[in-house]
Amino acid sequence: MNHRARTTEARIPGEGAKSIAWWKEAHRLQLALCDELEAIADSLPVNIVNQDCLFTARSLGRLIRDVHAYEEQTLFPALRRIFPESPEFGAAVERLSFEHLTDECYAEEIAEKLFYVGSGGRDVNMEALGYMLRGFFEALRRHVAFERDHFSSAVQTLQTAAEWRAPPAPR
Numbered sequence: 001m002n003h004r005a006r007t008t009e010a011r012i013p014g015e016g017a018k019s020i021a022w023w024k025e026a027h028r029l030q031l032a033l034c035d036e037l038e039a040i041a042d043s044l045p046v047n048i049v050n051q052d053c054l055f056t057a058r059s060l061g062r063l064i065r066d067v068h069a070y071e072e073q074t075l076f077p078a079l080r081r082i083f084p085e086s087p088e089f090g091a092a093v094e095r096l097s098f099e100h101l102t103d104e105c106y107a108e109e110i111a112e113k114l115f116y117v118g119s120g121g122r123d124v125n126m127e128a129l130g131y132m133l134r135g136f137f138e139a140l141r142r143h144v145a146f147e148r149d150h151f152s153s154a155v156q157t158l159q160t161a162a163e164w165r166a167p168p169a170p171r
């Protein structure tokens with residue numbers, strides 16, 4: 001296993017670790033995942049490392065689910081309570097939530113394909129797989145950049161607010 005594949009091994013802190021550190025770690029892990037997916041895309045069709053595919057497939061779904069659950073159930077509701085009057089902020093949250101949904105669907109599909117390829121399966125359309133991987137990690141990089149650009153100062157504010165420690169709002 002190479003060093004790239006280990007980057008998503010670390011678990012994102014769960015409940016009780018609600019902080020800027022968590023936010024930064026979540027972004028770091030997502031960008032590390034993008035790098036891993038890019039390396040796999042570059043390795044297609046003849047330089048595939050099965051173990052990298054298997055490891056990334058295993059970490060992909062879990063990482064995306066953990067990050068989204070935390071953002072949707074804790075972070076975004078807390079930010080909405082802090083900035084209830086901002087239409088731009090509301091629109092940004094809506095956009096990100098929509099992207100989460102589509103990313104989860106693609107993540108599941110990609111994980112399935114990487115498991116197959118990582119298990120030795122080669123009878124797949126490698127060009128289509130590469131296209132799918134690139135579409136996913138490029139979109140995820142844009143997503144992370146958007147969150148950083150639009151939410152960093154809000155999260156900084158939240159960090160010191162009592163709201164941060166409030167329980168997740170009902171969905």
Ligand SMILES: [Fe+2]
Pocket residue numbers: 068071096100143147
């Ligand atoms: Fe997100």
